[in-house]
Amino acid sequence: MTTSKPYLTGHFTPVAEEVTATGLTVEGTLPPELDGRLVRNGHNPKPGVTPTHWFKGSGMVHGIRLRNGRAEWYRNRWVHTPALDGAPYMTERGPDLTASAAGTHVIEHAGRLLALCEANLPFELTPELETVGAFDFDGKLLGAMTAHPKEDPVTGELHFFGSSPFPPFLTYYVSDAKGHIVHDAEVPGATAALKHDFALTRRHVVFVEGNVTFDHAEASGIPYSWNDHQPSRIGVMPRGEDGAGRVRWFSIEPGNMLHVSNAYEDGQGRIVLEGPTVDREGFRLSWNWWVGAPGRGSEPVSRSYTRRWVLDLAAGTVDEQIIDDLPVEFPTLNEEYLGAENRYQYAISFPDEKGLGGYGVVKYDRSTGARRIHRVGDARMPSEAVFVPAAGATGEDEGYLLTVVSDLKQDSSQLLVLDASGLDRVATVHLPHRVAAGLHGSWIPDGPRETSAA
Structure with missing residues (x-):
């Protein structure tokens, strides 16, 4: 073809x-x-x-x-x-x-x-990857489910959300370790902005709304586009039955993040959140690749650089900065540290918007700031790197x-x-x-x- x-x-x-x-x-x-x-x-x-x-x-x-x-x-x-x-x-x-x-x-x-x-709803598969069918948590999941749920490594609970371009824009769920939904709540203040991923800390749930939002005129079949008038924000919600009623929204610089690296509360009680983000031009290059339009980057992600936000809940402030100039995506970590302070993170490096650079598996040492890359070779592209702990x-x-x-x-x-x-x-x-x-x-x-x- x-x-x-x-x-x-x-x-x-x-x-x-x-x-x-x-x-x-x-x-x-x-x-x-x-x-x-x-x-x-x-x-x-x-x-x-x-x-x-x-x-x-x-x-x-x-x-x-x-x-x-x-x-x-x-x-x-x-x-x-x-x-x-x-x-x-x-x-x-x-x-x-x-x-x-x-x-x-x-x-x-x-x-x-x-x-x-x-x-959409999740689809259940057999261990041999045959399709069983749609799964709605015994009828308790009434809408779509994010593709990026978070399993708490301490409790075994699965935290996830469903987002919609129409009210209610954001619904939060918790499934217990046995697979039963035990909590759901609509999150007030959310908008129609695209929410692909989110973060979980030991005490909070963290949502990110960037400048990409619902656009009924988008003809690709994925009805979202960049909008300069869409506020870019981070929502912080305490975990627990009454958390949704206490959500707080913090304004951040324009951009869009697809995937979270991790989030945690530091020693001062501040929330530290990290993940690759794109600016308006990076989103334009990526979107044009995703739909096959002219003016696209050489890869499905372009100008995607790791950003760090530090949210001081007591002061009501956010400090943010780009912490690396290497184009990366698909961040991962040792998931035993999901929601806790982690030293190491991994990602996949991509060529930049001009096609320069190469593919590799990246390791970040957050304590020293060191970055190491395993280059996989010419014309070779790695997938998301999944961490598996060694025995003992x-x-x-x-x-x-x-x-x-x-x-x-x-x-x-x-x-x-x-x-x-x-x-x-x-x-x-x-x-x-x-x-x-x-x-x-x-x-x-x-x-x-x-x-x-x-």
């Missing part, structure tokens, strides 16, 4: 079929604690389908099963939602929350594997980073296992075909999952 759409070419060329392969070739030695499955999601429209926006491509989940130092299997499956067969999102009765691309993220909570897309780890960066690399020269893909402390290669697993560059994923260990006191 010949196309000018960048999200259907190069590293993003869709996979044309579902396959299962066993006994994968491994170079190096897989650590024995890598006992589980790496699952990763991304937009992958069926052959002959050209979506009007990158985000509208149907979701395909890829899984790699590791056990006892072996790579037992790889398989990829489309998430079989009504949208995969052409069902429209908007109907005469309003939006069909089951007509989902289901292509943004995949997580496990309370034993359920869920494929996520923020405008006592240090924050004692573990491994798992990333799936798309190799255009060899028309192949590999699972790359890096030592998270030094970013050295530990092992490479060769996959049966090239995997299209995607979005987010999770490591799902075998056996019971334990909470942390980090």
